[in-house]
Amino acid sequence: xxxxxxxxxxxxxxxxxxxxxxxxxxxxxxxxxxxxxxxxxxxxxxxxxxxxxxxxxxxxxxxxxxxxxxxxxxxxxxxxxxxxxxxxxxxxxxxxxxxxxxxxxxxxxxxxxxxxxxxxxxxxxxxxxxxxxxxxxxxxxxxxxxxxxxxxxxxxxxxxxxxxxxxxxxxxxxxxxxxxxxxxxxxxxxxxxxxxxxxxxxxxxxxxxxxxxxxxxxxxxxxxxxxxxxxxxxxxxxxxxxxxxxxxxxxxxxxxxx
Amino acid sequence: xxxxxxxxxxxxxxxxxxxxxxxxxxxxxxxxxxxxxxxxxxxxxxxxxxxxxxxxxxxxxxxxxxxxxxxxxxxxxxxxxxxxxxxxxxxxxxxxxxxxxxxxxxxxxxxxxxxxxxxxxxxxxxxxxxxxxxxxxxxxxxxxxxxxxxxxxxxxxxxxxxxxxxxxxxxxxxxxxxxxxxxxxxxxxxxxxxxxxxxxxxxxxxxxxxxxxxxxxxxxxxxxxxxxxxxxxxxxxxxxxxxxxxxxxxxxxxxxxxxxx
Numbered sequence: 001x002x003x004x005x006x007x008x009x010x011x012x013x014x015x016x017x018x019x020x021x022x023x024x025x026x027x028x029x030x031x032x033x034x035x036x037x038x039x040x041x042x043x044x045x046x047x048x049x050x051x052x053x054x055x056x057x058x059x060x061x062x063x064x065x066x067x068x069x070x071x072x073x074x075x076x077x078x079x080x081x082x083x084x085x086x087x088x089x090x091x092x093x094x095x096x097x098x099x100x101x102x103x104x105x106x107x108x109x110x111x112x113x114x115x116x117x118x119x120x121x122x123x124x125x126x127x128x129x130x131x132x133x134x135x136x137x138x139x140x141x142x143x144x145x146x147x148x149x150x151x152x153x154x155x156x157x158x159x160x161x162x163x164x165x166x167x168x169x170x171x172x173x174x175x176x177x178x179x180x181x182x183x184x185x186x187x188x189x190x191x192x193x194x195x196x197x198x199x200x201x202x203x204x205x206x207x208x209x210x211x212x213x214x215x216x217x218x219x220x221x222x223x224x225x226x227x228x229x230x231x232x233x234x235x236x237x238x239x240x241x242x243x244x245x246x247x248x249x250x251x252x253x254x255x256x257x258x
Numbered sequence: 259x260x261x262x263x264x265x266x267x268x269x270x271x272x273x274x275x276x277x278x279x280x281x282x283x284x285x286x287x288x289x290x291x292x293x294x295x296x297x298x299x300x301x302x303x304x305x306x307x308x309x310x311x312x313x314x315x316x317x318x319x320x321x322x323x324x325x326x327x328x329x330x331x332x333x334x335x336x337x338x339x340x341x342x343x344x345x346x347x348x349x350x351x352x353x354x355x356x357x358x359x360x361x362x363x364x365x366x367x368x369x370x371x372x373x374x375x376x377x378x379x380x381x382x383x384x385x386x387x388x389x390x391x392x393x394x395x396x397x398x399x400x401x402x403x404x405x406x407x408x409x410x411x412x413x414x415x416x417x418x419x420x421x422x423x424x425x426x427x428x429x430x431x432x433x434x435x436x437x438x439x440x441x442x443x444x445x446x447x448x449x450x451x452x453x454x455x456x457x458x459x460x461x462x463x464x465x466x467x468x469x470x471x472x473x474x475x476x477x478x479x480x481x482x483x484x485x486x487x488x489x490x491x492x493x494x495x496x497x498x499x500x501x502x503x504x505x506x507x508x509x510x511x512x513x514x515x516x517x518x519x
Contacts, residue, residue, distance in 0.1 A: 055411045073414035085408035089430045089507045099416040141503045237277055 001147040002029040002052060002154065005063035009047050013124040020211040021047050025061070027065060027214065032184045036197035038244070039207030039215075045190045048212070052188060053079050053156050065154070073102065080187060082159040084139040092118060092142050099150030110149075122175065123228030136206050137168035149221050154186045154223040161196070173199060174228055176204070181225045196221075196238045196247075199231060206244065295477045303481035313466055317485070320451055320462040323379055326422055327386025328447040329503040335343040335443075336436055339398025340428055349399070356395065377503040382451070390443035390449035397439025401432025408490045434505045450489050463489075 009022040029035050031188055037045045050056040051063050054073040063070045064076065083125065086095050087107045100183055102111035118127055121141040140160055147155065161169040177200060178222040180187060191197050198220055206215040220240055231237045279297045307313045342349040364385050375381045380475040405428050413427045429436075455464025463486055470478035502509065 053411070053415065055414070073411060075415060075417050077415065079408075079411060079415055081412070083406065083408050083410045085406055085412045087409065087412075087427070087430070089505075093362070102418060104415045146412075149414075152415075155475065 001031040001033075001066065002027075002188070003011050003064040004048070004052070005062050005064070006027070007050070007051060007058045007063060008046070009044060010059040015089045022051075023211040023213050025212070025214055027217075028190060029186060031186055032049070034180060034187045034189065035203045035205060036191055036201040037188045037205045037207060038191060038194065038197045039212065040140055040209045040248075041177070041192060043209050044212030045207055047157075047193075049079075049156050049158050049188060049190050052154075053077055055079075058182070068217050075099070075150050076152055077154045077156055078147035078157065079156045080140070080143050080147050080160045082162045084131070084136075084143045086139055086146070087144055091130055092123060095131070095142055096145045097147050099146060101149055108201070114145070114149055117149055118142075120179065121145045128144045135168075137172060140164065140172060143177075144179075148179075154188065156190045157187060159190050159192070162191070169196075170228070171252065176200070177226060194244050198237060198244065199226065200215050204240075206247065216247065219241050240247065264326040268331065281300045292474075293476050295480055299477045300480035300484060303477040304484055305464070307478065307481055309484065316461050316466055317463045319379075320464070321489070323383045323462070324386055324447050324451045327451075328390050328444060330383075331390035331443065331447075332385045332394055332440055335439075336398050336429075339433065339436075339439075340396040340402040340424060342395070343399040343402025343405075343432070344424060346427060349369070356392065360392055361387065363391035365452050365457060368454055372458055376403040377460050380460060382462070384448045385454045386447050388497040389446045396441040397442070398432060398436045400437075401435030402428050405431045405436070421444060426496040434508045437505060441494065441497055441501065444493055445490060448486070448493070452486060 004025055005028040006216060007022060007025045008020065011019045013019045022137050025048060035047060047056060052065075052070065054070045054077065070077075079220050087098065089105045093111070093114055096114040097107075097110045100113060101107070109180065115127065117123060120192065121144055123141055125144070125191065126138065131142070131150050134142065136203070140163075144160070164172065172197060180200075189200060190196070196203045201220050204220060207213065218240070222234070222237060222240075256258045282297040286294050286299075317414055338348075338352065342352055367388065368381065371384055375384065408421050409431060410427055413423050418426060439467045451462070451468070452464040456468055457461035459465050459468060463482065467479060467482040467486070470476075470482065
């Protein structure tokens with residue numbers, strides 16, 4: 001589905017020095033897989049996601065989607081950002097309808113689909129609220145619905161629950177998993193939480209700190225549908241979490257915290 | 259329910275106005291100077307001016323120039339400011355030009371403009387245009403610059419082109435800031451309107467004011483100041499009402515308004 005081929009990314013720092021953010025990343029993401037990119041802050045994991053999204057051009061190497069080179073953003077890859085990035089002048093319904101309307105879906109049909117999506121993410125009754133009137137967790141639910149509304153083939157999630165409190169975070173993880181297990185889109189999910197990565201993913205890509213390299217790819221062989229209460233007690237889940245944390249500890253990647 | 263406190267908040271603006279007029283009245287009585295009429299004398303002269311057909315035509319002509327100058331300035335400045343805020347190339351092209359015009363009092367350009375374009379409507383409207391443009395460009399620029407990158411990325415992922423992103427994301431996202439600039443621009447339009455008529459004495463509200471000054475009709479002078487001031491307050495209140503409606507989505511819940519509306 002997505003092929004990342006020898007991608008490197010160099011940034012110019014404010015001191016006009018070159019900073020190598022990503023170094024020689026090659027990765028293949030299969031269709032309908034839930035893949036997490038896990039690493040300490042500043043390891044370039046978000047940059048990698050932006051390259052797949054087409055928002056950032058890699059300095060070297062290339063990224064392909066279904067065999068054709070990624071040259072810019074497109075509705076086949078839908079981003080969900082940590083900052084929500086909702087349109088503040090639009091209501092919840094207006095935000096969710098924005099994508100389908102842009103794709104030329106008729107107003108009545110776009111509205112019906114959007115209302116159904118808003119209900120699916122648990123925000124029925126909030127259709128006419130403005131983003132400023134919502135909590136962080138609710139905003140991220142709207143952002144997810146807004147992206148799902150234009151049916152991207154791949155979801156690109158950039159630390160989507162990073163700005164939320166622990167309780168809200170857990171609830172959104174559960175709901176995301178429920179939604180995902182229904183239609184199984186391809187998901188690329190950036191996080192710095194080991195538990196979140198193991199809980200959600202089929203595959204966890206571990207990255208090293210700056211310059212970001214792929215350290216190891218761990219397949220998470222846990223049964224689906226996953227239920228949080230069962231999984232937390234499952235020794236296999238616990239072993240994945242501990243093993244991954246140990247691997248980071250060994251290399252002094254100390255900014256990884258559960 | 260109206261408590262004593264909310265009643266006080268509502269009445270406060272009127273109390274302030276009454277207080278100001280009372281101080282004026284007392285000061286004028288105490289000084290007893292011909293060039294300083296009392297508040298009552300000035301207020302009494304207001305209906306006389308507004309009842310005079312010539313004066314009314316003059317004031318309406320002023321307003322017309324102001325509306326046209328303001329309208330053109332806003333139409334040109336908002337797109338320019340937004341483009342400057344999103345494109346480094348556009349910004350570095352226009353920046354030096356604007357920085358040269360910025361510190362110059364626009365009324366000081368009036369004599370030169372008069373030489374070229376005469377003392378008629380064109381010169382005065384042009385000066386108003388110049389006076390309004392800069393704050394609107396500046397605020398549009400700042401507003402566009404502050405638009406969250408991820409919001410634009412979200413739009414790009416939905417398939418919006420660069421132009422569509424400017425019109426349908428940058429413009430609405432920057433609207434609160436743009437309208438702040440327009441509000442400043444509106445008051446500046448009124449100021450440049452009067453000063454342009456002060457320099458090119460041919461017609462308009464400013465002309466009435468300064469003619470009265472020449473002839474020592476001080477009650478008319480003060481009455482005109484009251485009329486121009488009332489126009490400013492009225493226009494600002496009208497604009498503020500429209501602005502509040504347009505950017506309701508961005509206003510904080512408990513706001514202390516700085517306006518007469």
